[in-house]
Amino acid sequence: MPPITNPQFSWHHLNQWHLGVIPLALLIGAGVAYTLGARHATGWSRNRSVWFCLGLIVTFLATQSVIGVYDMEYFSDHMIEHLLLIMVAAPLFALSAPLDLAYGTGPAWVRTFLDSRVMKVITHPLFAFAAYFAFIPVAHLTGLFQEMMEHEWVHHLEQIGFLLVGYLFFRVAFGLERGITIHRGLRLVYVMAAVPVDTFTGLALVMSANLPYRGYGSMSPTGSTKSSILVNYHLGGAIMWIGGDALMLLACIPIAAAWVKWETIRTRELDLELDAQGL
Numbered sequence: 001m002p003p004i005t006n007p008q009f010s011w012h013h014l015n016q017w018h019l020g021v022i023p024l025a026l027l028i029g030a031g032v033a034y035t036l037g038a039r040h041a042t043g044w045s046r047n048r049s050v051w052f053c054l055g056l057i058v059t060f061l062a063t064q065s066v067i068g069v070y071d072m073e074y075f076s077d078h079m080i081e082h083l084l085l086i087m088v089a090a091p092l093f094a095l096s097a098p099l100d101l102a103y104g105t106g107p108a109w110v111r112t113f114l115d116s117r118v119m120k121v122i123t124h125p126l127f128a129f130a131a132y133f134a135f136i137p138v139a140h141l142t143g144l145f146q147e148m149m150e151h152e153w154v155h156h157l158e159q160i161g162f163l164l165v166g167y168l169f170f171r172v173a174f175g176l177e178r179g180i181t182i183h184r185g186l187r188l189v190y191v192m193a194a195v196p197v198d199t200f201t202g203l204a205l206v207m208s209a210n211l212p213y214r215g216y217g218s219m220s221p222t223g224s225t226k227s228s229i230l231v232n233y234h235l236g237g238a239i240m241w242i243g244g245d246a247l248m249l250l251a252c253i254p255i256a257a258a259w260v261k262w263e264t265i266r267t268r269e270l271d272l273e274l275d276a277q278g279l
Contacts, residue, residue: 018068023156031056034098037105044104048096055092058084063159072149075229075236082139082162083239087247090166091174099123100177123179125190128168132194135165137201140240169194173255184259188252195248202241206234 034052038044061067062084070077103114113119121127138144139158148155173191175181182190211230 014066016066016069018064018066020064023063027056027060034096034101037101040105041101044101048101051092052096052098055089055096058089058092059163062089072155075233076239077236079236079239079243081159083243083247085159085162086166087244087251090163091170091251093163093167094170094174095176097171097177099171099179103178120179123168123171123177125172125180125182128165128172129190129194131165132169133197135161136197137204140201141204170251173251184255184262187255188259191248191252191255195245198244198248199241202237202239202244205237205240208233208237 031053034049038049062081063071067077067081067084071081072078099114102110139161144154144158148158171177172182173187175184175187211226211233
């Protein structure tokens, strides 16, 4: 029996929602846990709580709004969802420093786990970079994408994967949480070094002469033709290529601003030290 697909998208579909019990429970649970932790944390920045709230909102819109309704029918819509998760929601979560909050307000076993060798490896800058560099092409250019098309639970794991990989990557880029950090100037290099993976993946999709995923042939909206499906596939690649690179460059702005501010403060401190020494 062929799968049931949505009709062709039109602007009056913007009010459609794809509400799932488990995703909503996870989002609400995360929000409640963070709020309770923030209330018990001494001097916890309200801005960080705002960032976390915004991250939840973006995740909700990416997965439960009309974007989630059509993420299996249109490859371009699927790519929009991915970018929202890994390059918008994940950086917002990184700015909210959830691991620091858990370390400061959680029970003893949480601190023990966060101090464990496993977590030191997972939160290491090299691991985060390697995870991002591998996850993007694997998720879009291998058979994993077809598995996602055929199994809803794989799709949900993929969405969680985008959030986790993006969070690990951007927590290093922003350097706000405890653990191994890199120099503020090198954070720009760190982010820019990851841009080619988005470019390569996007170009590989745009330049494909055939549709590699048979799933979209059967799950595309009613009335779709092979040519229209391929055109939308190429559009999705362009979104990954251009949109991904643009969002990466946008993330460099606050990183560069923080670096300049730090260098300015450091220069003033050195000048004061030299003046005190009479040099």
